[in-house]
Amino acid sequence: MSKMNHANRIPRAKGIDMAAFYTPKECKRKAQHIVFSAENERIVEEFITILDMKEKFREHDVSIPNKVVMFGPPGTGKTLTASYLAQRLELPLVMVRLDALIHSHLGETGSNVRKLFEYARLNPCVLFLDEFDAIGRTRESNDEVKEMARVVNTLLQCMDEFEGDSILVAATNLETQLDHAIWRRFDTKMTYTMPDEGSRRLYISKLVGSFEQESRLEDYICERLAGCSYADVEQIVLKAKRKAIIGSSALHKQLISDAYEEYRPRVMQG
Template sequence: MSKTNHINRIPRAKGIDMAAFYSPKECGRKAKHIVFSADNERVVEEFITILGMKEQFAEHDVPMPNKMVMFGPPGTGKTLTAFHLAHRLQLPLVLVRLDAIIHSHLGETGSNVRKLFEYARANPCVLFLDEFDAVGRTRESNDEVKEMARVVNTLLQCLDEFEGDSILVAATNLETQLDQAIWRRFDTKMTYSMPDESSRRLYISKLMGQFEQESQLEDYTCERLTGCSYADVEQIVLKAKRKAIIASSPLHEQFINDAYVEYMPRVLAT
């Protein structure tokens, strides 16, 4: 397969070079194997349904949702959901890591945040603020605390004024550190967690696909990878496939087991 250009130079604006841009098609490719919990699937489908019913909502004078926040541990599909949404809504994705724009120059964060929201107002997109909790993180020095408070205020204002055809999506690993005033402004909230057995099984079967394998391998893998995040499951299955390819062999238990041991996932004791 040819190497694809991951960042498309689509409606790209001056002054927001901290953002990465992805076309809807690219987003679809990335989110191809996404697995949702039943609850999150419902929330996402409802969100998309509503966005397709603009006239009806205007008629009833009920505002459309346009701000979604996702909370949960790493590797459970928050970023992937942003790609999925952009694909389903056929909007470009504008991805920004909030920690990156804050940590480089705290003093410029407020104006950077404004620029992003201005961009989203003028250009329909899914504006995805990843590592969203970075805004709430307390700082060492007094000056930084004050500056951060200003950033939070700017963000609150931008959230309140956010309207038009763009969607704002934010993701955070740390629910508790997020400023309550910010949290309240999101109309749609989703919680992410480690895959349960059936989600893990579904994801493993998507990852293994048509790869030649010994029978019952999915059952073994599902059991062996208990406690792993989706991201861990993916890495371990890919590692095992590599081993099978270099050994010119079908995928079997030993490869899964070796990949697991080498990868050393951080599995929480249950």
């Protein structure tokens, strides 16, 4: 099947209504302003290059990576990366929040996990399991602990059998909360951090775009928003743009400052 066939028609499957589906085109729109660290950019490009050279890898009998885990603080681009990968690979994105999946019916989690992997086996996609650390989180009662252990086993088995044209992507805030055996099964690991100055500057210039602005405003924003996540930077710049539109003015320092005060990001120290 050609790549475009996967792209335009997303087969919906019964029993996996806990998933949200996005076309590569929708993913492209979402991920258009993505900023990667140099290391993550290298990892992503290498991953995509390998998938484009599958035959060569088969010839050499070298396995092809298909399981990515991303970890890092909120608002640093993990979920966005899943969209980016779907866009680049021209595959639909099938997104599931594991915490929601587990909390709705713990008893059915194992069978739901199986259904998801079965779907991905039959339909090439980026299967994205968000809030992935929810899988191993210890439960209160003894029965729940046992049930969770069964879910972890199911997941391990599904991961071991995962092959074909789909890729598995998982995201978590907490690397240390992930079961060791699960962790080890990911062939590709990506670490996310708050933006450094260079990344923040690049992201700000993408966000401001061609919006009319006071001179050297981007330098000011970059300094003022030090310590903010990408998600914070986005919200503050958006707020300031709205204020500029309401006031029929260009973007200027005071608007950024007001937007910052209103938004009140939780800035990490040091």
